Amino acid sequence: RSFYEIECTQQQWSKRQLSRQVGSCLYERLALSRNKDEVMRLAKEGQTIGKPSDIIKNPITLEFLGLKPDAVYSESKLENAIISKMQQFLLELGKGFLFEARQKRFTFDEQHFFVDLVFYNRLLQCYVLIDLKIEKLTHQDLGQMQMYVNYYDRYVKQDFEKPTIGILLCREKNDALVELTLPKDANIYASAYQLYLPNKALLQAKVKEWIEEFEENEELRKLEENE
Structure with missing residues (x-):
């Protein structure tokens, strides 16, 4: 209370x-x-809110999107649902979040890459990149997010800003895989999401x-x- x-x-x-x-x-x-x-x-x-891990919660609850847990949907449909309910999504993310872009494109070595959702946290003074995954998280997903974070740190963030945070929002994750794949000082987090309210008693x-x-x-x- x-x-x-x-x-x-x-x-x-x-x-x-x-x-x-x-x-x-x-x-x-x-x-x-x-x-x-x-x-x-x-x-x-x-x-x-004083450090990157302070903005993390598990699971992230997205019951307000209106997607049924047992329904078949794509990552683009999940993204569209979030965009249409951005006010509720910002409330779920928590303090200090500002929405900047969806499918933010950047080009490196003549290749185009797209970050699903880009936010800025004014309390931490850093970019927060979110990638959506509707399947079980893989080490390739983690490597891709590491590349996104590295790009933003080297080419986008300004000197006064803190290091970029990467969040993989996935239906299922393996904590051991995340720990093994990422270096200890990585500013990347995997958060499971669910489309229903959690079991409060549990x-x-x-x-x-x-x-x-x-x-x-x-x-x-x-x-x-x-x-």
Whole structure:
């Protein structure tokens, strides 16, 4: 409740927007995308944006697009649905996002490349590139996004801006594959999306488990310090 009170005040959500964020389990999805120490900060400070990982949530919930989870659709149809619901998509992405372009073309070595969606985050002062994937994420997808990010860092961003962030929005991802493919300092993230509201009870149980583990570790740490 404390988290939603802070966010509602800071972002001036309407009643409908607040209801949607609660229904989509925003707190739980943010909490499960962070380490245990940062989970406690969410309730006390709301969502603070200071580093690239602060804008990531898993999963990203796109129930407002109107696409049925079991329906067959293409990446272009998913992109068109997002463009037609851009206001809701920006709300789902979170704080500080500004939309710049779709299918942004750049040319390198006489070849044309297209980034699905280009955003700018004014809080982080950097470009955020989003590539849409309707199938399971592959290492080729990750390599392609790495190339997009490298191009923007070298030829688009200005000196005062922070490094470009790449987000692969995919139906299914393998965290081990992502970790193995990307270097440790890569500014690239894979986020799964779903076309339905999440199971609130399941997410709440996971967060509760994390908090209890955090509190137990804190108690042990204090006991060790007193010894």
